[in-house]
Amino acid sequence: MTSPAARDKFRSFLAKKGLRMTSQRLAIFDAALGQAEHFTAEQLLEHARAIDSSVSRATVYRTLPIMTKSALLREVDIGSGEKFYRPNQEGGDQQVAQVVCVDCDRIFEISAPFMSWYGNTVSSKLGLTPVSQRLQVSAQCDTFRRTGSCPRRG
Amino acid sequence: MTSPAARDKFRSFLAKKGLRMTSQRLAIFDAALGQAEHFTAEQLLEHARAIDSSVSRATVYRTLPIMTKSALLREVDIGSGEKFYRPNQEGGDQQVAQVVCVDCDRIFEISAPFMSWYGNTVSSKLGLTPVSQRLQVSAQCDTFRRTGSCPRRG
DNA sequence: CTGCCTGCAAACTCTTTGCACGAAT
DNA sequence: ATTCGTGCAAAGAGTTTGCAGGCAG
Numbered sequence: 001m002t003s004p005a006a007r008d009k010f011r012s013f014l015a016k017k018g019l020r021m022t023s024q025r026l027a028i029f030d031a032a033l034g035q036a037e038h039f040t041a042e043q044l045l046e047h048a049r050a051i052d053s054s055v056s057r058a059t060v061y062r063t064l065p066i067m068t069k070s071a072l073l074r075e076v077d078i079g080s081g082e083k084f085y086r087p088n089q090e091g092g093d094q095q096v097a098q099v100v101c102v103d104c105d106r107i108f109e110i111s112a113p114f115m116s117w118y119g120n121t122v123s124s125k126l127g128l129t130p131v132s133q134r135l136q137v138s139a140q141c142d143t144f145r146r147t148g149s150c151p152r153r154g
Numbered sequence: 155m156t157s158p159a160a161r162d163k164f165r166s167f168l169a170k171k172g173l174r175m176t177s178q179r180l181a182i183f184d185a186a187l188g189q190a191e192h193f194t195a196e197q198l199l200e201h202a203r204a205i206d207s208s209v210s211r212a213t214v215y216r217t218l219p220i221m222t223k224s225a226l227l228r229e230v231d232i233g234s235g236e237k238f239y240r241p242n243q244e245g246g247d248q249q250v251a252q253v254v255c256v257d258c259d260r261i262f263e264i265s266a267p268f269m270s271w272y273g274n275t276v277s278s279k280l281g282l283t284p285v286s287q288r289l290q291v292s293a294q295c296d297t298f299r300r301t302g303s304c305p306r307r308g
Numbered sequence: 309c310t311g312c313c314t315g316c317a318a319a320c321t322c323t324t325t326g327c328a329c330g331a332a333t
Numbered sequence: 334a335t336t337c338g339t340g341c342a343a344a345g346a347g348t349t350t351g352c353a354g355g356c357a358g
Contacts, residue, residue, distance in 0.1 A: 057341095124159075128296065129293055131256060135289050139280070
């Protein structure tokens, strides 16, 4: 079950924005925060429906932006057509790089403390001020290439 | 007009792969290499049709992967729904960061030689070997914010 | 001639939206 | 009571694909 603290954060965010707490939003919230790995909208729908079968795809898509704006989720776009999301843990590192394994399709997030410096360096050459940035690395799994199985895949 | 050298490169790539040179592929090729800025599939279609009106959308979409595999074009995904492409100049820098201006929607590419080091560092922590990487920065235009017009927009 | 290429249109994937009903405040 | 939120299904955007005919090699 999701932590009461996070649930309160969600509730107060909704209240602050004049939005209502509904059973569907709560189901989606619990489903999202219960995920260990990155997940897609479709996967979130599936898990939310396990909690409340009345949840619709439309509501998932309408709730996702609410949760990202409230900083409960982070959107992770790896340029693969569909967007991924992941819980944004309290006090989480905002300077992260995504490493996408081309063999197991898994997304790893690694602290990248120097990224803001990179962004500033690169933007200042253009007279621009960075708003957000991401470092995305596609990488292959050495073990998989050798043994034919990715050790992280299980 | 496109350089004969690049056209030869395209021709020999096609030959090597057992693919045929057609008037449509040549029109798409010339249209693509004639672009100064990043362009979308739709924009490429438009320009290719100005050269050969028989070019279809399907052929553009079928030719784009051929041109990216032959390293004549580079795909630039800024996570905006549609993909962008740009000519990949001979001896071009593979270590580039994309800076997307949120005010003028333009995409700038900046040499970022530190990136490969960072990709290696980050990947090795996971036992992975980097295949490709990109730093993507969203930035705002200071001049635009002050004066209401982006100096690069003209 | 063989079989790769083509245009057309339909299909596909992911996401967004209009509508009328239902529920939270 | 008011609104806002919802499910449904249709609409969108961007891209891919099946098919029958056409052209390169």
